[in-house]
Amino acid sequence: MEYTVQKLGKLAGVSTRTLRYYDEIGILKPARINSSGYRIYGQEEVNKLQQILFYRELGVSLENIKEIVTAPSFDGASALKGHRDKLLERREQLDLLIANVDKTIAAIEGRITMSDREKFEGFKQKMIEENEAKYGNEIREKYGQEQVEKSNKAFKNMSKEDYDKMTNLANEILETLAEAIKTKDPASELAQKAADLHKQWITMCWGDYNKEAHAGLAQMYVDDERFTAYYDEKQPGTAVFLRDAIHIYTGIKA
Amino acid sequence: MEYTVQKLGKLAGVSTRTLRYYDEIGILKPARINSSGYRIYGQEEVNKLQQILFYRELGVSLENIKEIVTAPSFDGASALKGHRDKLLERREQLDLLIANVDKTIAAIEGRITMSDREKFEGFKQKMIEENEAKYGNEIREKYGQEQVEKSNKAFKNMSKEDYDKMTNLANEILETLAEAIKTKDPASELAQKAADLHKQWITMCWGDYNKEAHAGLAQMYVDDERFTAYYDEKQPGTAVFLRDAIHIYTGIKA
DNA sequence: ATTGACATTGACGTTGCGTAAAGGTGTATA
DNA sequence: TATACACCTTTACGCAACGTCAATGTCAAT
Numbered sequence A, B: 001m002e003y004t005v006q007k008l009g010k011l012a013g014v015s016t017r018t019l020r021y022y023d024e025i026g027i028l029k030p031a032r033i034n035s036s037g038y039r040i041y042g043q044e045e046v047n048k049l050q051q052i053l054f055y056r057e058l059g060v061s062l063e064n065i066k067e068i069v070t071a072p073s074f075d076g077a078s079a080l081k082g083h084r085d086k087l088l089e090r091r092e093q094l095d096l097l098i099a100n101v102d103k104t105i106a107a108i109e110g111r112i113t114m115s116d117r118e119k120f121e122g123f124k125q126k127m128i129e130e131n132e133a134k135y136g137n138e139i140r141e142k143y144g145q146e147q148v149e150k151s152n153k154a155f156k157n158m159s160k161e162d163y164d165k166m167t168n169l170a171n172e173i174l175e176t177l178a179e180a181i182k183t184k185d186p187a188s189e190l191a192q193k194a195a196d197l198h199k200q201w202i203t204m205c206w207g208d209y210n211k212e213a214h215a216g217l218a219q220m221y222v223d224d225e226r227f228t229a230y231y232d233e234k235q236p237g238t239a240v241f242l243r244d245a246i247h248i249y250t251g252i253k254a
Numbered sequence C: 001a002t003t004g005a006c007a008t009t010g011a012c013g014t015t016g017c018g019t020a021a022a023g024g025t026g027t028a029t030a
Numbered sequence D: 001t002a003t004a005c006a007c008c009t010t011t012a013c014g015c016a017a018c019g020t021c022a023a024t025g026t027c028a029a030t
Helices: A005-012 A016-024 A043-057 A062-070 A076-108 A118-135 A137-143 A145-156 A160-183 A189-206 A211-223 A225-232 A238-250 B005-012 B016-024 B043-057 B062-070 B076-108 B118-135 B137-143 B145-155 B160-183 B189-206 B211-223 B225-232 B238-250
Strands: none
Touching (some): A005 A016, A043 A062, A043 A076, A043 B118, A118 B043, A211 A238, B005 B016, B005 B043, B043 B062, B043 B076, B076 B118, B160 B189, B189 B238, B211 B238
């Protein structure tokens, strides 16, 4: 089957302007130009457009789409499997947002209370995802770590100094903890220093600070195995130790 | 809790530029300006920003968001319930897209075949939804039918004539069918005329035509109760009659 | 031969911000 | 007390991904 701009446009649900634009920027060239200068698209172009729309749907910029689909190594089939994963991720994120709406409604009706931070839960996840779309896998492989760090910095809306400070802080926490745990006393000076460093870290992450959230997060480090794994990597029991230290530091048991 | 631009930005996952822009266009004004000219946001603004981000997430333009959230009749609680519904719709649409990817993968692996039209299934639904976001309920109530027609026209990327023609065609099909069914013969001249009109209608909808799809759609009119209801509204049995006529017209039984 | 829906190439407009530039503010530290 | 340094401000230009004319050519049907 052969298509003119309008036919392909109707088929795919895009405007003729879009198709001409895609031709202009070299992301989807027609199979041939007929004697009157009309753009004629064929089977291959239909499939390519489908791929392009998948990437677009995922928030990838046309510039990056171009790099991806015109690359000689481009493999349509494996790209589709990537799309699948991303779409599933997106559905999870959607569920998070829906849960957020439900919570907000419940909060308005007075059934529960909701912190300001909770009010924006689903949105931030979305940003991470969009960032991934921008500087995701394909790009990561090409330009390496630098781009990714830049994007992380951009995402967090931080200055370079802030970003470095946070990275250092995270390391310092781990080091201090490694020393502190030898005392076996979560009330010890070193343990309390670790808790204080952790407070600073949280403040940078969230932009604000309150003891309840801090104590709650500390408990989560124990309850959620992903966090437990992070802190316990070098020395099992570190997550529990940190939680105890923070509970003493804040004077709150979650 | 009071917030400066950066604190609120971090909390909500938006840039300071975005907050200043929202102030500039009058969609989110700070609670007050302090003695040094700093923007200070309070509790009310936090909640309003959350609402704004919900609408933005759903693809509503900032101009429309402004109309919505600044309207004196704006009811945050019921708006949230609206968000919930839209998000659920969006999840269904996502599932459609995911199904589409799965189908495409299966098609590449040769397990099934896939028509060009099927390749873009999920995307078009998305466009309808985006259009709803643009010219949706709130606007519909304000500007009435005109805007909605305009948007429908825009969505379908049709000329005004095309749009009118389609509407007329749809009516003509129903009228012809109403007459034809009296003959009780799906092979009758009138019934075949109805099938031919229906072919024209399909061609306008899809931009192309093939008999298999036509016959398949006819069968769907019988299988899917939403379509059956549409055709059977005036006279039960019309959907079945149309299907039979089309199967004769195309020479195919789905 | 004319109509009317198709196509073409410019070229300027729009949305929702990003990104300097140039400067004032507030507080911790040397 | 000075000096850093992260915070805030306004002004202003830049950008992606098209939308939207305008001016013109093409093609099939009446």
